Amino acid sequence: MSAVPISAPAGAGGRFITFEGGEGVGKSTQLRRLAERLQAAGVAVTVTREPGGSPRAEQLRAFLLSGKAKRYGTSAETALIAAGRADHVDRLIRPALKRGDWVLCDRFIDSTRCYQGVLGQAPERLIAGLERLxxxxxxxxxxxxxxxxxxxxxxxxxxxxxxxxxxxRFESEDESFHQRLREAFIEIARHEPERCLLIDALGDADAVAARIWDGVVRRWPELATQTKEAAR
Known part of the structure; x- marks a missing residue:
């Protein structure tokens, strides 16, 4: 079956879904599972991640996750993430959306808001300005x-x-850091319920994948019909 976007507005391309959360919650595993299910429904999917996602951004990822950027301070770390994101968006995400792909990204703006903003105490104006840029x-x-x-x-x-x-760089932080990180993500979900869906990540991978699929289908009911048609 040929790949088609589901319920996209006239003149629009694909959809953009991001996966967020603390360390070890299963984002990468669940992103792959959702990608496979969308592809089975005939949807073209592009899978990516942040930091990284484009060749230049991947170079910055290695520097950031090594911890070498930490000594320059949170504002500098935030600026490096934004530089990588700008390249990632321009070179991979935007072109894929224009093609009609559904882009699934492991981390995006909310990780910056939580890690560098809430935990690193980078100024809110800096976070917001670099996000827009x-x-x-x-x-x-x-x-x-x-x-x-x-x-x-x-x-x-x-x-x-x-x-x-x-x-x-972040897995090495202590448990109190990760507890505050969890609270920061929950606060974003509460503050932006029209965009964010909080998923219980406890239980086996199949159970979590089912919760995610239910949430995605609630957002785009046409997927249920598309899945049935693809199975025929």
Whole structure:
């Protein structure tokens, strides 16, 4: 079946869905699962992430997650993230949306608001100004905020780091940091319910994926019909 956008406004391209939440809540796993389900429904999907997503932004990602940017202060860290985001949006996200793809991104503006804003205490005006500059007209149609207790997410992240590599810049922070991070994401979900959907990330991956799919179909009911047609 050919890929088509679902219920896009006249003249518009695809949809933009972002995945947010603290460390170890399963964003990457659930993003892949949603991508597969959308593709099964005949939707063209582009999967990406932040920091990173474009070659130049990936270079900045490595620098940021290594912790080397931390010594320059939160404002400098925020500016580097915005520089990477601007390149990411211009080179990957906007072109994909114009093609009619549904873009699924692992982290976007809300991570900056929480990590650098709430936790790093970067000035709110700086966060907002760089957000407008880097993202401009490209804002999420839906943000899925995966939520789990900080101890659970941190434990998952550290087990993963133990298997794969050393903990990164943020995984190495203590549990109080991650608890405040969780609260910051929950506050965004409460403040912007028209864009954000808070997802219980406890339980097995299948259960979480089902909650996410239910939320996505509530936002775009046409997907249910499209899925049935694709299965015929």
């Amino acid at each position: 880097a993202a401009r007209d490209v804002m999420p149609d839906l943000t899925l905020i995966l939520d789990a207790p900080a101890s659970v997410g941190l434990g998952r992240a550290r087990r993963r780091a133990g298997l794969d590599a050393a903990a990164d």
